Amino acid sequence: MDVCNGRRRMIRTPRSLRAYKRLIEAQNSNANIKTKPEVKREMGKVLRGLTVGNNKNSKDIDVPMEEDCFYMNFCKNESLAHAMVMAPRYSLLREVGRGSYGIVFEAIARRTGARVAVKKLQCNAPENVELALAEFWALASLEKKHENVVQLEECVLQRNGMAQKMSHGNKRSKQYLRLVETSLKGERILGCPEEPCYLWFVMEFCEGGDLNQYILSRRPDPRTNKSFMRQLSSAVAFLHNNNIVHRDLKPDNILISQKSGSPVLKVADFGLSKVCAGLGACGKDGDECPTAGGGGSGGNGTVNVNKFWLSSACGSDFFMAPEVWEGHYTAKADIFALGIIIWAMLERITFIDAESRRELLGTYIRQGSEIVPVGEALLENPKMVLHIPQKTRSTMSEGVKRLLQDMLAVNPQDRPDASQLKVRMDQVTCAA
Template sequence: MKEQHDGGPRGCRRSAAGNMKLEAGQVLRSLTVEDNNRTKPEHDEEEDDDCFSISFLRNDRLDPGVAVSPRYSLLREVGRGSYGVVYEAIARKTGARMAVKRLQCDAPENVELALAEFWALTSLENRHQNVVQLEECVLQRNGLAQKMSHGNKRSKQYLRLVETSLKGERILGYPEEPCYLWFIMEFCEGGDLNQYILSRRPDPHTNRSFMRQLTSAVAFLHKNNIVHRDLKPDNILISQKSGSPVLKVADFGLSKVCAGLNCRNSEERPAAAADSKGSNQNNIVNINKFWLSSACGSDFYMAPEVWEGHYTAKADIFALGIIIWAMIERITFIDAESKRELLGTYIRQGTEIVPVGEALLENPKMVLHIPQKARSSMSEGVKKLLQDMLAVNPQDRPDAFQLEVRMDQVTCAA
């Protein structure tokens, strides 16, 4: 299974990586090292920021002579990708379980992925129950750390990260003094959508609930001018804190915040107004006016136009259609790299399986057989909605607002 990208970091996050594997029981510790209100010399770059000390020590090696206030205890590693590691942690002050993601900013492409996630999550002014919540983000370098805030032009550390991403060359951080971004987020104890669905018997009620939740999350993101660009079951987490499963869309490393973009931007330009016909939501109209050009994502969920590198937010609708179709009929494939069984719909061509988007790109007149399985209990309303979501022409797909309304109708009627 391959992932498409155009000379950048896009979409390549499956292989195990990371040179610093922390052991369970380590502690994320913060120390106030100075009075941040005092006057600082202009030449002292590292002291210009609101910093606090950060270190990673085993519990049984803490120096009893040092007065510290641990903030998070890292319990265990729960996930690893090509540019980051995720840990389960406990907030020492409240006892709440948290997810702590460590991203090493050792190369421009990794910085770009980290900043994309940071910008997407911090651009959301309101919370949504189906989007993973970021509590805080910390930038660590050379033993010093600083809480990150969006667009903080006073932070030289932050500006250096942005410069690294824009120039495509290393600006800060060396092997002897690595730079990391730490994301502290809500913890989802139910695993991802693959694990949840495939470890349980088929349940139409759960399917309908998940369909509404996923649609609501994507509508929320699009209304906030965020295109996710990597919707897949791996990036949909399950929280069970309320007693019933609640989906959380996560992993915004490939996302694009479209607010404030203009025609002169090298990656975006306005699409035809007809792309959002019928929507009375201004934000939905706006986000569907921007064409994106970085062909990114995971191939089994990529829309035909993404394979060409010329697409809008409607690509998220296509990916969502693939996920829902696979979830309802429990269609799976074996990932060639991880050997895991994953939810995903595909087209058979002889002995090979081909992503639906790629197959539609090669043969736009191909008719998708929905449902795929003869014994499927899929209703006519859901079948028609999936066909519209997976239309080869993005202008024939509903936008996120229209989809939310139609999804409520077909799941209530089922």
């Protein structure tokens, strides 16, 4: 176990690894923290929502809001005759996490008493808007649910004392279109410190923490490991079949739900994800974003995510594939990241993050006194042989070993795609 910076990166179209390292601006890894004094005023406030008949066909409806709560109160008129004011729907309880661009609260649904997670994102800069919209596009584009992908209940836009529920592809919403314009133009057109703009995401609450916390707080359990391997493979196959490349798979972004009694993994944090449908026929993402009506096609599109080339080098160091460091990659980068996660989980390979001081799961290559992410090491030396397993007393089966070697292949074409991975993972975990 070593000390190292496990950083999250986001940069456009690098041309070389050296240029990439010079230009990179690191973002802190998501980390759960204790409630700070400055956010205590958020506690106990009520998040209120507005239901509008059909957002896609209705006019752009804004209603007054009280402080940071969605308190709906408007005058009756014909244009709003079809709208309905709801009673307080969510009560914020406590802060449970804070990332590079948002705060996550535990909340209660007032009507059902169910616990939910509420993520508050301030759209105070184009890069924040881009991350928020990426998460919204990815989760809102899914026509079906998957038990291993976190569920989005609703997303509400708050600005200038107004609040509006966002719907996917709502071309009639001026606020939605202005968000897209902000992201595309890179201009700060959506408010100022006096009149901030926020997006609120209401999602299912995962009480078991993240994969780091769950694995490292318990004794090794082969049955749990096998279950987690199958669940992760199933989640990634579902996302790729729906034209979504996650691009930031890591234990921090894999949450645990224990509502059913047994742990269920939930892939979360889609801020760096890419919806590959509706981005143009060229198959390059560059600086493009989906248009107001763009996004995924619910798995019915013709896009092959394994042939859709992406050029925004992003992710977290220890989980980035070699080709991501170069800025020319496909969805196969998710397969590499998943291989690193599973390898670290099985052998409990960890490091201490220098900034958060947390022990994190992550596989690396030792070079002298330094540790280097596997993807970066393979980029510098493509002929390097990965020693899987690392530990001499490992109980890793030959089937799992061969599968990990294939998932971590230097050449993306030598890696299985997500559908192939799911089949092979089922086979090796049943045989092990």
